Amino acid sequence: MADQRLLYFFSAKQPRRPAVIRQILINKRTVSNLFWGLNYQLLSWLAVAPKLEAAYFNQQIELLLQTKALQQTTAGLVLTAAGSQQWQLYQTSDLHYWRQAPQLVQHYQVGAWQAMLALLIQVFSEMSYHNVHYYVNVTDPQLQYWLKRWLQHNPRQQLQAQFVRTLTEFLTTQESPAANIFLNMYSGHQIAGRTLLQLQQQTGWTVAELNCLRTDLSLQLAEKLLREGPAWQALIGLFRKNSLLSASTAITYQAFLNQYPLAKIAQKRQLKLSTIQEHLLEAAIFATDFPYLKILPTKIQQQLITLFRGQTIPAEWNYQVAQQQEISFFYFRLFQIQQLKLRQGRLSIANHN
């Protein structure tokens, strides 16, 4: 049977290109992928499946086409009524887990946080039994060092109580199979966690779904712990990325916000002007308050409005039309991004004007 999880990423109304979807899931951050991801409203799924192989993905898409869950059109694939029904069945079944907070994956160093969470549970569990002799379940020296320092500088009994309370509250808000499975993954005092394979045998969920559950719930728990005060913010801050921009893009964007002209930024950073422009397009895609008017001349904006008046789907605009008016691709794409976000309700009027 085909991997029905992929049906989620298709729409009955909007034809979508599968290659773009895969690139989003594996976090291939070209401006083109990001733009199409924005258009499909799938950017929150960026980097969720970095190991998704092309061969597997393509084979599954092929199967979904064969079973008529998806249909080929000239502009891409669309979800059929049968596909939509299959997806509904999948999503509502108790035998599957569906990620609730995919957007958090981009915000965290997922592996490191998961290791820290395992360590936190173990350390607080052993601490509650006043046991100091135990095999530590995490080998990374940096994580051990961070936790040790953090516990030295904060009231550990209070942190332990906060942790147990938050964890309990968090699990109470989850569906019971998910909450049970999640906690069974962790080790503590005289308690050994279970492997994904063991859990698969005991629950019937697939290893992929169990893996997804572990990531999803551990990140949601991190977000909940963040609200428990400065000590938790300090610890979780070690694993949380505030900006979704790549490091190089962030530097360019900051320089741009600091009023440096693009040519000057390019010169200073020893990068091509086109690279700097790509950085700004990436920033425009992610930032909710991108100052379009600082870079997009009013005259060009007016020209673009006139050229594409009546064409309500910005992603379908043809650049050749703008090119004939000698408008650069950079301005065209920037305007497209702005208009797309406006239509998706992602921009306030202030950014538009």
Added chain:
Amino acid sequence: MLTTTELTRGLKHYFGYDKFKPGQIETLTALARQQSTVAVLPTGTGKSLCYQLYGLLTKQLVLVVSPLISLMQDQVKELKFIGEHQAAALTSMLSGRDKSFVLRHLNEYHFIFISPEMALQPDIMQRFKALKLGLLVIDEAHCISQWGPDFRPDYLQLGKLRQALGQPLTLALTATATPQIKKDICQLLFTAAQPQLVQQSIDRPNIFLAVESTANSSEKNAVLLRLVQQLKTPGLIYFTSRKATEKFARLLTEKTGLSAAAYHADLNQQERFAVQQQFMLGNLDVVCATSAFGMGINQKDVRYVIHYHLPTDLESYLQEIGRAGRDGQQSIAILLYSPEDFERQRQLSFASLPALAELKNYQAATRQQRQILTENELTYQLIDFYAHQGLNIKQQQEMFAQRHQQKASQLRTLQTYLTLTTCRRKFLCQYFGETTEHLKHTAACCQPVGQTFDLRDLNLQCEHVERKASVVLPSYQQLLKKLFADQSNQL
């Protein structure tokens, strides 16, 4: 210099034991005399305790070169367990962040575990040169000979490392060493003064040695299922592939109700720990593992070790069956095989040896092409390594041909062991260069071909069938109660 009394007191203080195991005190007193030592101590006799105690008592930096990352991580955990927190493993698996953390704090550690390839990096070697080293340990020193030419060329360079570090006091540890391997260790590691040799017999009288020949893999599966249901637990079953460990862990749970887990190098850290902890807490009847499991596992009451696939050679076999019966109680090692296993093992053994065509390919390749070849393929990496050591293609061809013969001979020895109609124990001891006059073959020793053995006679038959596999997962509420004591006071 440390006296025997101080050593014994230290043993009690740090490890809680009153007495040393055979070979430990000899090794420690040699080190206390500043005498570099090669210690050949069978698996389960506490080899690592020798350098751990030496480091703990002398308060000097101990640098341990070790071949397996999982082994290093286990050793670090063990040291932390006994209260020595200044221990770290410096391996290629560390993230850049962790690696630079350890390197920045190098002089604060008392024990550093390192992989050979990392120890040989010039910048790392330079950093160690600047430190005052109390003891250099080469763990699993047989890798110099056994794995060297194939998988771990870096091990061959450890002599150079020792020289670069100013020939510090050195301890080479291994559980299995034929006379040839001992010779290799001494020659390759110790160029000037020869080391002291401490050796204990490889024989483990409490492990019964058995071999079961089967016609094909389905018969082998049936034998395995029968055995695991009859044998006292816990037990270990070794496989050569990750896939097989998972398949059989699932199969055993489903068909027998035993609690089984798979263990292999692809599990993440949390899962590896979970399996080890389940095993140590007695929650598991059986672990289906690749050779990644075992080194450093201190479970004392393992009653059986079964090999579903053939081991690489007798050296590895002895290492792996050594996980059984560390408590001194009767245990059993059973090797299962069917005719097709030989071809499989032959392929696995020779796969990493470069063939003539690959040597020629390498020779004909441009620098750029060589870069591409060595990026992905182990065999080309090996050729490249020796080319950088100054060996031309002809010399390499001769060396690999020799290695090929050596491997073929090891396989023949293994085949001989499987089909022995005489005492298997005597054969093993002779193979490792020990005298065997004192060994008397009895029904409790081993099972040569054509003879049967009775698990009841060995007291290894499981009388009360107690299945640990639980179908129902505990609820999170139940788990929270168990994980955190006094929870009600805190809430």
